[in-house]
Amino acid sequence: MKYTKLITSAAFFIMLTTTLAHAKTYILTDTEQNIDLGAWKVSGPNYSIEQRVLRGGKQEGTKVITLTSDHGLTIALSPTRGMGLLYAKGQGIHLGWSSPVKEIVNPSYIQLDSRNGLGWLDGFNEMMVRCGYEWTGHPVVADGQIYSLHGKAQNTPASYVAIHIDDKAPYAIHIKGLIKESTFKKSDLQTMTELVYVPGESTFKIHDVLTNHADYPHDYQIIYHSNFSQPILEDGAKFIAPVSEVSPFNDYAIKGLETWSKYLGPTKNFDEMVFNLKPIADAQGNTLAALINKAGDKGVSIAFNTAQLPVLTLWKNTDTLKQGYVTGIEPGTSYAYPVTIERAQNRVKQIQPNQSIDFELTYSLLSSAQQVKATEQRIAQIQGNHKINQLKTPIAKE
Amino acid sequence: MKYTKLITSAAFFIMLTTTLAHAKTYILTDTEQNIDLGAWKVSGPNYSIEQRVLRGGKQEGTKVITLTSDHGLTIALSPTRGMGLLYAKGQGIHLGWSSPVKEIVNPSYIQLDSRNGLGWLDGFNEMMVRCGYEWTGHPVVADGQIYSLHGKAQNTPASYVAIHIDDKAPYAIHIKGLIKESTFKKSDLQTMTELVYVPGESTFKIHDVLTNHADYPHDYQIIYHSNFSQPILEDGAKFIAPVSEVSPFNDYAIKGLETWSKYLGPTKNFDEMVFNLKPIADAQGNTLAALINKAGDKGVSIAFNTAQLPVLTLWKNTDTLKQGYVTGIEPGTSYAYPVTIERAQNRVKQIQPNQSIDFELTYSLLSSAQQVKATEQRIAQIQGNHKINQLKTPIAKE
């Protein structure tokens, strides 16, 4: 009894919740009910989930949820930064990268419009960033307004965060977070993001549902900006995916067209080369893309559906380690051109009032030659006899 | 004694304060003395006042004060959002509206200049917003700078918040909050806002005092953007006020000129129609404007003085419920045109060094046909034989 005296009410609430045998949903944040647990932890037989609130510098107040499983993956995400995935790791392999931005920056310290729409770069260091949904792509001034780089979702703190643990095998863990892009007169796009993970596995799933809560149709764009580095990315690493067309994003990328699917090691002055890809899918629309290391025994794949995410951007940023040695595999509705170009080329889609649209991606960590080979075979199978059309020049000029 | 062990120092301080018989002023925030109580509550015989600190999403850290009275009104305001009134309710009538923006957004997450000066829309959901005081109106780029929509006051956290309860009948409650627009070289306009409410009544008063703390005169503008919806606003509801002139704000409003004082129900694609009104007042400058429901048994009125607030904007935003079905009754020194137009048309006023200017508005909830009728009679009395001059075209073009 005397020990309990010092327990705060929040901690007490958590204890209550976790000791109830069948209660398996934990609401960490709910702005409508003014629930916000802050630091929080729960454990199961083979996993633990912890929320921390970071302090200091520009990460003051940023929340991070870390899901740890005994023989599987550790996955970290940040509710404060649009439920973006910071990293996933397991089997000695780290998925993610090292940005010059080390802090998990609270959006309260970010001005997206700064540097003529590049403010997003002040916080960019995640393994997976949602670029959307009101708009995405490189910044552009149109109608007198800056459409800032890659939209607002990633710099929007989640309005609702909940963790659900299934009570039936395989006891999947669901981490949900609601990102609201709600602006009077402008948009009411709300995305219920979801990370699904079964403890012990080397695969996790993203299942996002974008809903238009407004009474009017609204344009939307999304790019799942998924970023990887060492130990998979290295000199001789390769990108594989079934595609029908590849084109250089801009003039600079023309120089790298011949070797578009091969990677260099950290290379000074490389900067970035970007390629637009048209993925091929199976009859159900399913496809995948992968990054494979040189030896062919480590990799990461992203499975997605081209009905949901019809295009694929490959971002090769194999500059020096300090500059950010990283490649982005980016399934999306759009390429990374400014919204004005994407609209002109008919890649900006519309969501109707009350319509919901699903986006599902499965990320798999490949930690053996066997797993890599299976992925390569699956990709070769979808590619089949389809030729890859290599466009020699960019499809658009920024 | 053992129970007190867990009482935090803040809570202890509150207990001390509230148990002293004659201490009737509570300082909730004072940046000069570094006082900030956070969560706080006080009760009286027929009222309670509570401050909560919201958490999660973009309302992280936002403070809300809610004043509840037994048979009168419940009034909520936010010190973090410029002492703006969130809503008032009583007698089964809600004053306020439902914006797609549901959270009470902390200004730390708002960039007023975004969307070419429309960042204010990311937080707009209040019943009463102070649009000013350094500038107000629609955004405009002038002198290379964005004058963002409706100025900065509403997105300025209060530097001082205090509650005073009179010790004589009628035991009025005063909630004061200081909004500083202080920028080196630019302005030192400070507004001591005040909400006055007598528990049990269906009327409350706003009494703001704008003071120019600088040694130089400064332009000022203010619009009291007061917003109402259901159950008063409905198809067949009407706006009434004694006026000498009505003009359409822009070309779109020309179409609605004939029915400018009548409302539609929620109407898709209506968007907004705005009308500029010249109010007529009695010999003392007193006048009032009201929104009345179709049956004539519910309404809300705003009394003000034309010496303080000479013009009146009527904002009819009878679009769909989700889009924001709302009308704004907006006494002000200016119409909603950009500051450049308001200046050209001589509606931008100046405040001298050390000068203080009072703004007083009385909001009354009308909950019976009798009260509505009395309001209509008062308005008719002021209108008298004065004709309403209907201008057919806007007085300015944005």
Added chain:
Amino acid sequence: MKYTKLITSAAFFIMLTTTLAHAKTYILTDTEQNIDLGAWKVSGPNYSIEQRVLRGGKQEGTKVITLTSDHGLTIALSPTRGMGLLYAKGQGIHLGWSSPVKEIVNPSYIQLDSRNGLGWLDGFNEMMVRCGYEWTGHPVVADGQIYSLHGKAQNTPASYVAIHIDDKAPYAIHIKGLIKESTFKKSDLQTMTELVYVPGESTFKIHDVLTNHADYPHDYQIIYHSNFSQPILEDGAKFIAPVSEVSPFNDYAIKGLETWSKYLGPTKNFDEMVFNLKPIADAQGNTLAALINKAGDKGVSIAFNTAQLPVLTLWKNTDTLKQGYVTGIEPGTSYAYPVTIERAQNRVKQIQPNQSIDFELTYSLLSSAQQVKATEQRIAQIQGNHKINQLKTPIAKE
């Protein structure tokens, strides 16, 4: 034992630290280790150091460290505002000034780009502000981007804050803070700032080390914007420094060229006059500049090295007290012109990858005619027979 029950873990940690005889480094903030002590205090035989977290208004969450010594100086700085010095005081003399901005504004409430790049003015009230390092000077739009007034460092919360107390005489206190200007693709300039103070003395030292953590060279600029007012600044006060050239910053300053080193009392409509100075140094590059009161018995001097800080800006803002009666003595690498002009005139320097550059300044409070005289003699000695070249017109036009 019973008293310790209520001690929070943070406080407990502090007690542990301070009671260990030889532990003399206190880490207050470390974003990499997620350490952040918040409110904190330590005392020694002749000093105390306290960190407070301010609340309310726009100073919500701002940290302030105050170092107090028994017979010497009291110095306050803000980790949240780039380790900027708020004030120093001792011997009845206050170093600093009174800005219309009274709160210690959390950068989360500042938009640097607002007012076309003048957002910095919403928080400016310090005795010493670091204007840099990615850029500095008056705002300018170049390459489509706003280079906002005086750069970002001052509005960047420190990522690491530590206090070290030497265990040997003279037992100097070191307050270090790391300011990161880290933006993907743009910069990774990190400045480890340091304040060094020996309790009891009337002098303190700034020792900053700027390091380029990127693999590419980067431009840098820095101005140490050091601001003083009453009781030293007054009608008849003077500025002294060994200089070879003085020029008016702009046309307005031409009018004040004859009396550039003399000060007026608070003067309505004075606004500001700025002069560009070329300091002369001794053989080791050491020089100093000082502000002296009329009677010649109070003053403040800043010693610096022209190899580190080759130019000197004199900002005379002897407007009214409320407007901000203040003068800035500003050793720097650049004058206060926009970066475009500074670059064209070759004052923008480069820092190489992994290079570190030191900036050292010694601030001395002069509280007697004797100390003032010694300073004047030192300056006269460096000036020697060197003539002061007075340029009649500005060296650049904004």
